[in-house]
Amino acid sequence: MKERDLIDRIVSKLPPSPPEILHGIGDDTALLRVRESSDLLVTTDSQREGVHFRWDWMTPEEVGYRLVVVNASDVYSKGGKPFSAFVTLALPSGFSEATVDKLYDGILAGCLEFGAYLSGGDISRTTGGVDLTMTLLGMVPKDQFIPRNGLVHGDRIYSIGRPGFARAGYLALSRGDFSEKLSEPIATFKRPRTFPSFPSWFLKHPFLSASMDSSDGLGQALSSLARSSGVSIVLDSAPDLDYLSPVANVLSVDPRKLALEGGEDYDLVVGVSEDKAKEFESVARDLFHDQSHDQVTYWGRVDSSGVAGAVVTDGTYDIWDWGFDHVGG
Ligand SMILES: Nc1ncnc2c1ncn2[C@@H]1O[C@H](COP(=O)(O)OP(=O)(O)O)[C@@H](O)[C@H]1O
Ligand SMILES: Cc1ncc(C[n+]2csc(CCOP(=O)(O)OP(=O)(O)O)c2C)c(N)n1
Numbered sequence: 001m002k003e004r005d006l007i008d009r010i011v012s013k014l015p016p017s018p019p020e021i022l023h024g025i026g027d028d029t030a031l032l033r034v035r036e037s038s039d040l041l042v043t044t045d046s047q048r049e050g051v052h053f054r055w056d057w058m059t060p061e062e063v064g065y066r067l068v069v070v071n072a073s074d075v076y077s078k079g080g081k082p083f084s085a086f087v088t089l090a091l092p093s094g095f096s097e098a099t100v101d102k103l104y105d106g107i108l109a110g111c112l113e114f115g116a117y118l119s120g121g122d123i124s125r126t127t128g129g130v131d132l133t134m135t136l137l138g139m140v141p142k143d144q145f146i147p148r149n150g151l152v153h154g155d156r157i158y159s160i161g162r163p164g165f166a167r168a169g170y171l172a173l174s175r176g177d178f179s180e181k182l183s184e185p186i187a188t189f190k191r192p193r194t195f196p197s198f199p200s201w202f203l204k205h206p207f208l209s210a211s212m213d214s215s216d217g218l219g220q221a222l223s224s225l226a227r228s229s230g231v232s233i234v235l236d237s238a239p240d241l242d243y244l245s246p247v248a249n250v251l252s253v254d255p256r257k258l259a260l261e262g263g264e265d266y267d268l269v270v271g272v273s274e275d276k277a278k279e280f281e282s283v284a285r286d287l288f289h290d291q292s293h294d295q296v297t298y299w300g301r302v303d304s305s306g307v308a309g310a311v312v313t314d315g316t317y318d319i320w321d322w323g324f325d326h327v328g329g
């Protein structure tokens, strides 16, 4: 069984949702209507020893910081801003207090940077490795939530960031390859960035039809956007992968496969109407003027006549199953 099938099973057991739950399961965050002018975003994600990190790869500060980034990324991708965080900590017996301190140095640095106040949590014992879970609350102005399910025929699909870079870092660490060209991918894997300026940028340029972050890889993000919107995506046959090719060469992997299969980039994947595509390409650059290595990459266009959820390249293959899956492996 795959992760998405498990989530579908959970959804199928649910009673109808109350009216305040505007979006429940199925998007990067839930969207709850709690007041007139703005809506509440709620998201939760974990960092688990052996699954998301290894102690011989990352410092406790990096693990704590990454816990905040992976959650904040979901909130920013919806056009919202974080404000309150809860952390559940599961520790093996005898776990060092000094390491807990360092984990919290990273968590608090992330909370401070992204404007979230650590407001509670829970601590329990585990018989396995360390397990950190954050629940993050955010706010989005009313009707500014950018959903996964908004793609329509003709929309252009772009990524903002460097899809494949974190996966390259993961491969480098797994192989113990510390050559110079792989130092930036490794840093990207250990300390991902997110896009705090995206919500204000979107208020000025409100022409995105859909958005999500690429935590499970660009391929998964594309199929998830297509599936929730009930459309297919036709990939461009030659995306501009100049940013990734040198790294892919060192690792002897296909750059397009690396970009599509990679996970943990926390890039943004967005849909833009055809008539706004050129304007988007130019104004999206001011989104990350202080994050100069990121870039805007065109991936393809939306086709409403194809199979819903399919992501195809000139009809030859389908990338439905690419990317990271916790359940199916
Ligand atoms: N165990 C679960 N019970 C209920 N909903 C879940 C569960 N796991 C994931 N979901 C929901 O399924 C959707 C997809 O999950 P996930 O791929 O983890 O999203 P994200 O990449 O944004 O963290 C989200 O809406 C999430 O809240
Ligand atoms: C030790 C180790 N093995 C494998 C990976 C690769 N990996 C783990 S989780 C993941 C996907 C993202 O995590 P997930 O919990 O699915 O985030 P979400 O999509 O829910 O935000 C990837 C690519 C890793 N980071 N560390």
Ligand SMILES: [Mg+2]
Binding pocket: 044, 045
């Ligand atoms: Mg998740």
